[in-house]
Amino acid sequence: METGKGDGGALIVEVWRGREEGFFQTYSVPHQEKQTILDVVSYIQRRLDATVSYRFACRIGMCGSCAMMVNGAPRWTCRTHASKVAKGGKLRLAPLRNLPVIKDLAADMTVFFDKWQKAGGSFVPSQPGSQEFAVVAPDSKERKAASAGIECIGCAVCYSACDVVAWNPDYLGPAQLNRAWTLVNDVRDGDRNGHLAAVAVDAGCHACHSHQNCTVYCPKSLNPTASIAGLKRATVLAALKGEI
Amino acid sequence: MTARVELWLYLAQRLSAMVLAPLVLGHLITMVYAIQGGLTAAEILGRTQGSIFWTAFYGLFVAAAAVHGAIGLRSIVREMTPWHGASLNAAAAGFCLLVLVLGFRAVGAVT
Numbered sequence: 001m002e003t004g005k006g007d008g009g010a011l012i013v014e015v016w017r018g019r020e021e022g023f024f025q026t027y028s029v030p031h032q033e034k035q036t037i038l039d040v041v042s043y044i045q046r047r048l049d050a051t052v053s054y055r056f057a058c059r060i061g062m063c064g065s066c067a068m069m070v071n072g073a074p075r076w077t078c079r080t081h082a083s084k085v086a087k088g089g090k091l092r093l094a095p096l097r098n099l100p101v102i103k104d105l106a107a108d109m110t111v112f113f114d115k116w117q118k119a120g121g122s123f124v125p126s127q128p129g130s131q132e133f134a135v136v137a138p139d140s141k142e143r144k145a146a147s148a149g150i151e152c153i154g155c156a157v158c159y160s161a162c163d164v165v166a167w168n169p170d171y172l173g174p175a176q177l178n179r180a181w182t183l184v185n186d187v188r189d190g191d192r193n194g195h196l197a198a199v200a201v202d203a204g205c206h207a208c209h210s211h212q213n214c215t216v217y218c219p220k221s222l223n224p225t226a227s228i229a230g231l232k233r234a235t236v237l238a239a240l241k242g243e244i
Numbered sequence: 245m246t247a248r249v250e251l252w253l254y255l256a257q258r259l260s261a262m263v264l265a266p267l268v269l270g271h272l273i274t275m276v277y278a279i280q281g282g283l284t285a286a287e288i289l290g291r292t293q294g295s296i297f298w299t300a301f302y303g304l305f306v307a308a309a310a311v312h313g314a315i316g317l318r319s320i321v322r323e324m325t326p327w328h329g330a331s332l333n334a335a336a337a338g339f340c341l342l343v344l345v346l347g348f349r350a351v352g353a354v355t
Contacts, residue, residue, distance in 0.1 A: 167323040206254040232254070239251050 011086055013040055015052060016094040019101045024092065025049075031089070037070050037077035040091065041105065054105035061219065064155030068105050069094040074160040076219045096160040098169075112156050112173070119176035120198030123183060126190030134188045146185040149178045149227045151220050158214035158224055170203040174214035174224035177205050181227035184234055197244040200235040208232070253315050260312040267305045292354045299355040306347030314340035 009031045014024040027044050038056055045052045056066035061079045068077055071085055071092050082091065099107040127134075136143050158174040165171050177199055184195050199205045205228050214224040238244045278288065292298040318336035321327050 164323075200248055200251045202250050204250065206250050235251055236255055239248055239255075244248070 009089065011040060011082060012090045013044065014090075014092045015041070015044060015105065016101075017052070017104055019103060022101075022104075024094075031082065031086075033083075035082045037068075037075070037080045037082055037085070037091070037093070038066055040082055041077060041093065052105070053103040062153065064153035067096055067155045067157050067160070068107070069097055069160070074157040074217055076155060076157065079219060096156055098160050098162065098165045099156065107156070107160075109156060112159055112175070113154070115172050115176045116154070116179060118198070119172045119180045119204075120183065120191075120195040121176060121179045123186065124189050124191040124194065126188055136187055140187075142185040142187050145230065146182045149182045149222055149224070152178055152182075152222055153220070155219065157217050157219055161213040161217040163211055163213060164207055164209055168203055168207060171207050172199065172201075172204055174208075174228065177208070177231055178222065178224040178227040180205075181230050184231065193238060193243050196231070196235045196238045199231050200239065200244060205231040205235060253318075256311055257315045257319075260308040260315075263304060263308040264312055267301065267308065270301065271305065289354060295355060299351065302351045302355070303348070306344065306351060310340045310343035310347060313343060 011029045011031045013027045013029050015027060016022055017025045027048050029040050029043050029048075032039070038059060041052070041054050042056075045054065054066070054068070056078060057063040058065075059078045061076055064076070066077045067074055069075075069092075070077065070080060071087065071090075073085075074096055075085070077093075085091070093105060095101045095105050096107040099109065099112060102108045152175055154175060156175065158178075159165055159176075162171070162174050165173055180195050180199050183189050184192055189195070208225070208228045210225055210229065212225045215222070215226075218224065235244065278291070292302075314336045317339060318332060321332055321336075
């Protein structure tokens with residue numbers, strides 16, 4: 001079967017139906033040039049089967065809501081061309097791994113964002129009410145470390161790719177720890193030790209195996225593994241100094 | 245301390261690994277050297293008996309291996325099985341103690 005040429009060939013698309021228990025339902029979708037996986041799912045939902053549930057918003061890789069498992073790998077469906085991943089014209093779409101399923105392709109993100117808070121993901125202003133701009137030197141070590149991780153949009157692709165989350169559902173997760181690392185390096189934040197204490201817990205940053213699945217699959221090319229390594233060092237130093 | 249137990253175990257695991265790495269290399273190199281021209285108990289005991297160096301070498305080896313092995317096994321069990329909590333910690337501590345006793349007994353026998 002020809003794919004990627006917009007020649008009217010068809011994609012054979014298996015779509016997960018149900019919740020934790022369910023089955024793959026097969027649809028045939030006309031293949032078009034530059035068609036994304038999100039286009040494929042939208043075609044199914046609008047033309048073939050209105051009962052298929054999925055989630056998307058921006059369609060251009062900004063919102064982080066359309067991620068799902070595409071042929072076994074977590075991806076943004078809006079930024080993945082079918083021709084790149086449909087080996088032999090076949091696609092298997094499933095909800096994100098490591099998260100409960102609401103229905104069909106929509107994963108429940110509640111636990112993902114609960115852990116965001118649990119990992120101390122909220123900025124703590126050091127000068128509440130200040131009207132002055134904080135001056136942060138662009139080439140300072142802290143600013144560079146924060147900048148390296150700050151573009152995360154919370155799509156949960158890394159969380160879904162992480163084997164440690166699969167083994168230990170309590171593990172805080174790569175996106176959450178990456179967020180904590182950006183705050184630890186934010187010189188405007190007033191509770192560095194609070195952030196370190198939040199991640200130096202059972203199933204916190206020290207549970208990471210540095211497999212780097214998060215880094216491989218991050219659509220933003222961020223490196224949560226490096227952020228977590230930074231947290232491991234910072235928490236150990238803080239503990240040795242008796243700060244946490 | 246109890247709130248940070250994972251952090252201290254993480255640190256102990258890394259430190260014991262740093263101790264083990266050169267000791268394992270030294271052990272392997274000595275083994276390759278020692279079996280040249282055949283292996284006999286007399287030759288080994290001739291090297292180790294009364295030697296402060298080999299007593300310290302393998303004494304440290306046993307201590308580091310006991311710490312490293314116990315923490316590692318505890319981590320594997322916690323990740324791969326539902327076994328958690330105080331009973332697992334006690335079992336890991338027991339394993340550490342067992343390696344220490346057997347290891348120091350062996351060190352004592354050859355030095």
